[in-house]
Amino acid sequence: MFELTLQYSNTRIKKMKNALITASTKGIGRAIAIAFAKEGINLALCSRNGDDLAAFREVLSVINPSINIYTAVTDVSIKQQLQDFAQGAAxxxxxxSIIVNNAGIYEYSSILNDTETTLDKHVNTNLMPAYELYRYFGKTMMAAREGHIFNICSVASLSPIAEAGTYSVTKYALLGLNKVMRTEMQPYGVKVTAIIPGSTLTDSWKDMEVDKDKMVLPEDVASAVVNIYNMSAGANVDEIVIKPTFGQI
Structure with a gap:
């Protein structure tokens, strides 16, 4: 009887984990938030749209009423707003325990046809938030010898797309940052994983006619993230590439 009570007690007092996800009301970010909610993980979520955040918070509260959810209207390309979100979440x-760097923009343009602001906009959205959140939370994770950082990269991190040149540059840089993070955190048992999806059915494709059965779904990416997170303490997935079965679109 004592053993059974002890086991029950240990289950009850198990510390809940917290996950911070950027750009979390649509696409991959939304799917990951739902997957973590089902796992009983508290969530810190941001979006530029307050109505979307409020509506999604209600959805998550129905999925799992027992989790705590912190939301903040945030433009992650603005450093002060990003830092305020991180501080509020903490x-x-x-x-x-978990950081998911999901925010990103994709513009269909060659570098020679970019506008004067294209590079800054891509760097500030696709790369800077991951760098700043690493600097904000990294030493805490290091001291605790605990944590998992996921960087949502792209197949463009591996093979550049000429028609999306600046996007490719910043996604290459994000994968490079991921490698530095992993090398720096490895001695402390903090895990770092690059998620590298191919053509995924997100809002990037909203104005195009596509066959969803020939694309990666956001839920596929979320499933990979949760399964990687749930691996044993001694296992880390450095990188995972998820491509459409029939090839890139």
Whole structure:
């Protein structure tokens, strides 16, 4: 009887984990948030659209009423807003066990046809948030010898797309940052994983006619993230590439 009670007690007092996800109301970010909610993980979520955040919070509260959810309207390309979001998340939820750097933009343009602001916009959205959140939370994770950082990269991180040149450059850089993070965190047992999806059915394709059965779904990416997170303490997935069965679109 004592053993059974002890086991039950240990189950009840198990510390809940907290996950921070950028750009979390649509596409891959939304799917990952739902998957973590089902796992009983508290969530810190941001989006530029307050109505989307409020509506998604209600959805998540129905999926799992027991989790805590912190939301903040945030443009992650603006450093101060990103830092305010990180600070608020830590104050409301505590130690961040999981960081998912999901925010990104994709513009169909060759570098020679870019506008004067294209590079800055891509760097500030696709690369800077991951760098700043690493600097904000990295030393805490290092001291705790715990945590998992996921960087949502792209197949363009491996093979550049000329028609999306600046996007490719920043996604190459994000994969490079991922490798540096992993090398720096490895001695402390903090895991770092690059998620590298191919053609995925997100809003990037909303104005095009596509066959969803020939694309990666956001839920596929979310499934990979959760399964990687749930691996044993001694296992880390450095990189995972997820491509459409019939090839890139």
């Amino acid at each position: 104050q409301h939820l505590g130690f961040m």
